[in-house]
Amino acid sequence: MMSSKLYYIYDPMCSWCWGYRPIWDKLYSNLPSSIEVVYVVGGLAPDCDKPMPFEQQQMIKGHWRTIEAKLGTEFNYDFWQENTPRRSTYNACRASIAASKQGCQIAMVDAIQRAYYLRALNPSDISVLIGLAEELSQQKSLSVDLAQFIVDINADETEKELAQQIHLARELTQQGFPSLVLEVNGVRYQIAIDYQCDKKTLAAIAAIVNQPI
Template sequence: MKGYKIIYVFDALCSWCYGFSPVIKTLFETYQDKFEFEVISGGMILGDRAGPIGEVASYINSSYKNIESTTGIKFGKAFLTHLEKGAMRFSSEKPAIALSVFKSFQPERAVVFAHDLQQSIYFDGKDPNHNELYRYLAVNFGIDPDEFEKKLMFEEYHNAAYYDFALAKQLQVESYPAVLLQESESKFYLLAKGYTDFETLGLRITNILEEITSKTK
């Protein structure tokens, strides 16, 4: 089954993706020996949509308690303070570049990086625009923080992030989180569109594999 791939399309600034992050991490820990995993940044907040967190504060304030009750995740006091002040800039670009940089070091652990990145933003209240966040994460993964920070400036990883954004559109992902199982170059199965619990994901994987097996008999 290592020929099959599980693709996780998320955005670092997607609050429902934060709620889903423990689920996708558990899925990775459970199935990493059976499937290759890939993480793609969706590019949810770019261009004119990027700006102070205060511009989306009303949405997050109205939804975060629902996310907590549905998923069991908690939004940290430090993040909620940023939300109240409204000044922290929200843009998907830099965290997506950071994911591309991380994949140049440890692509097989991208799911864990995505989880820890969102934990740092939504619980610890770290600013996704500041290099200090990515230096902190680099150290946690045993990566030279100076090397990681230097790569954040390389055009190669900026381009890789925007390639991810285009790939998410090509996969017809319009909302996050989304999880797909890739059977072949042109055959994909949708495992999750929006928050989905681990048990449901596991059942869907089993059903899809049974469907694939039945076609090859």
């Protein structure tokens, strides 16, 4: 039997990943059930307690404006006035991994992205991430154990998993975030990201999965 995995290489605080969200959601929901989707955190920016330099803030705001203009993505620029931005995404990656242990990774990534880009909260802060987990724990459709999440986000096992996923992300692709890599019977294929439509991506995946390997 053919074994197929689609690796989604991302970072919860990557602005282009946020821009890709509407298409990724469609793609994810339309994939055949025979394809296993594997989320891989890429670790965009390591732990840092220093405030982000002004020039870097301006550069990232510029990325937001570009994505906004090209894709119509919504951003809340109040973030830059209401927080002390840090170039640090590893905590958000740890939160994603911790949530995955409870089967709630997708919900956590969604919560982080909405917190950062719409609610002007700072997911570089553990306290913000714990607050998001608490919100998720109050949703009846999810089964989030807040106390367990707090243990897991600080656990050595999560740190090891983060390192392994970052290593895997770099092994899979050098194309940045977001990226898609399809693995069929051990053979890997780079799948082009289309920010406007999921259909081309689905067709590309179907062509590979259906071809004889």
